[in-house]
Amino acid sequence: MTSTYNDVRAVVEGRIATEMASSPAIPVVYANSSFTPPNTDSWVQVQLQFNDNAYFTLQAPTTGFNRQTGIVLINIFTKAGVGAGANYTIAERVKDLFDRVTVNSVTFDPASGPLTITPSAPESYFQTQVSVTFDAYLQ
Numbered sequence: 001m002t003s004t005y006n007d008v009r010a011v012v013e014g015r016i017a018t019e020m021a022s023s024p025a026i027p028v029v030y031a032n033s034s035f036t037p038p039n040t041d042s043w044v045q046v047q048l049q050f051n052d053n054a055y056f057t058l059q060a061p062t063t064g065f066n067r068q069t070g071i072v073l074i075n076i077f078t079k080a081g082v083g084a085g086a087n088y089t090i091a092e093r094v095k096d097l098f099d100r101v102t103v104n105s106v107t108f109d110p111a112s113g114p115l116t117i118t119p120s121a122p123e124s125y126f127q128t129q130v131s132v133t134f135d136a137y138l139q
Contacts, residue, residue, distance in 0.1 A: 005068075008136045009048055011106045012072050015097045016046050026090060037077065037122060042090060045075040068136045072098065076114065077125040084126065088114060091130050098132040106136045 013030055020026045027043040029035035037043055050070040074094045078087040091114035098108040113130040120127030 004138065005050060007104065008050075008068070008070070008106055008134075008138075011103050012048055013046065015103065016044070016074070016094070019093055019097050020044060037125070040079050042076070042078045042086060044077070044090065044094070047073040047075070049073065065137045068138050070134050070136065072108075072132045072134065074130045074132075075117070076128045076130065077120065077122075080120070080124055080126045082126075084116075084128075087126055087128050091128055094130045098134075106134055109133045109135075 016028055020028045027035075027038065027041070029043065029045045031047055035043075035045075048070065049072075050068060076087050076090045076094065078090065095111040095113075099111045101108050109132060111130055111132045114128035115131075117127040117129055
């Protein structure tokens with residue numbers, strides 16, 4: 001059973017890091033991390049947002065669990081001006097990591113996107129976003 005926000009973060013970041021390290025490897029940037037985007041290569045940015053937190057069990061505070069909802073936002077950046085194919089291939093890899101999967105008491109819903117973000121930030125890339133809502137059970 002997941003017990004902290006950092007446990008949820010570790011599930012999300014661990015899955016992304018493992019997948020993006022496989023061929024072809026793609027750089028990843030996480031929240032509050034320094035990063036200089038490559039000039040022409042693809043890269044992804046991962047943002048984790050926690051939302052509602054509600055009682056899941058009615059046990060005493062030290063033994064009960066809360067259901068924590070949230071969303072994982074994955075921004076995908078590829079070279080601008082060459083079409084969407086490379087970007088959508090990365091989006092498919094990301095979607096497959098989370099789509100209707102449960103890992104360490106974190107249950108991910110079906111993924112949404114890729115949604116085109118215009119203008120991209122930074123503007124020299126084609127940017128899409130895949131989003132996945134989740135429920136985690138925290139002690």
